[in-house]
Amino acid sequence: MIIALTGTPGTGKTTICHILGKKYRIIDINRMITDEGLHTGRDEMRGSLVADIEALQGRLDELVKGETVTIIIEGHLSHYLEGSNAVIVLRTRPGVLAHRLEERAYFKEKVRENMEAEALDVILVETTLKHDMVYEVETTTSSPEDAAILVDSIIEHLAAGNFEQVERYLPGRFDWSEEVF
Numbered sequence: 149m150i151i152a153l154t155g156t157p158g159t160g161k162t163t164i165c166h167i168l169g170k171k172y173r174i175i176d177i178n179r180m181i182t183d184e185g186l187h188t189g190r191d192e193m194r195g196s197l198v199a200d201i202e203a204l205q206g207r208l209d210e211l212v213k214g215e216t217v218t219i220i221i222e223g224h225l226s227h228y229l230e231g232s233n234a235v236i237v238l239r240t241r242p243g244v245l246a247h248r249l250e251e252r253a254y255f256k257e258k259v260r261e262n263m264e265a266e267a268l269d270v271i272l273v274e275t276t277l278k279h280d281m282v283y284e285v286e287t288t289t290s291s292p293e294d295a296a297i298l299v300d301s302i303i304e305h306l307a308a309g310n311f312e313q314v315e316r317y318l319p320g321r322f323d324w325s326e327e328v329f
Contacts, residue, residue: 152226152294155238167296177223227275234281283317
C-alpha cells in the first residue's frame with residue numbers, strides 16, 4: 149500500500165513521518181528533489197526549488213516498484229504524484245500554522261501565502277481533484293505522537309478494508325477561511 153502524506157508546510161508531515169518511520173518505509177520527496185536534483189531551477193521570489201514533477205514521478209516509480217511493504221510518500225507535493233492508494237492531508241488552523249512557520253524563520257510573505265493556502269483548502273482541493281481516497285487529519289492541537297497514532301490508525305483501517313472506520317476523516321470538516329481575511 150502506498151499512502152501520500154501531504155499538507156501545507158508546517159502541518160507536521162516530517163515530524164509524523166519521523167515517528168512512523170519505525171513502522172513504515174518513508175520516502176521524503178523534498179529530500180529527493182534536493183539531493184537528486186529533481187528540479188528545474190530555483191524560484192527566487194519564493195526561495196525554493198521548482199520541482200520537476202515528471203522526473204520525481206519517474207524516480208518514485210523506480211523506488212516503489214515491486215515493494216510489498218506500506219510506504220508513505222511524504223511532502224507537500226506528494227498529492228501531485230500518481231500511484232498512491234490513498235492520500236492523507238494534514239490540516240492546521242492558519243494562526244497556529246503562521247506561528248510554526250515564523251519559528252522556522254519563513255519570510256513574512258511566505259507565511260502569509262501558506263496561511264491563505266490553508267484557509268482556502270488549496271492542497272485539499274488539489275488532492276480531491278486528483279485522488280479518490282482522501283482523508284483529513286487535524287494537527288492544530290494534537291501532539292505529534294497523537295497525530296502519528298491517528299495517521300497510523302487510518303492506514304491500518306485502509307489496509308484492512310475497514311473503510312467505514314475512516315469515514316469521519318473524509319474531506320470537508322474544516323473551514324478556516326475567516327481566519328486570514
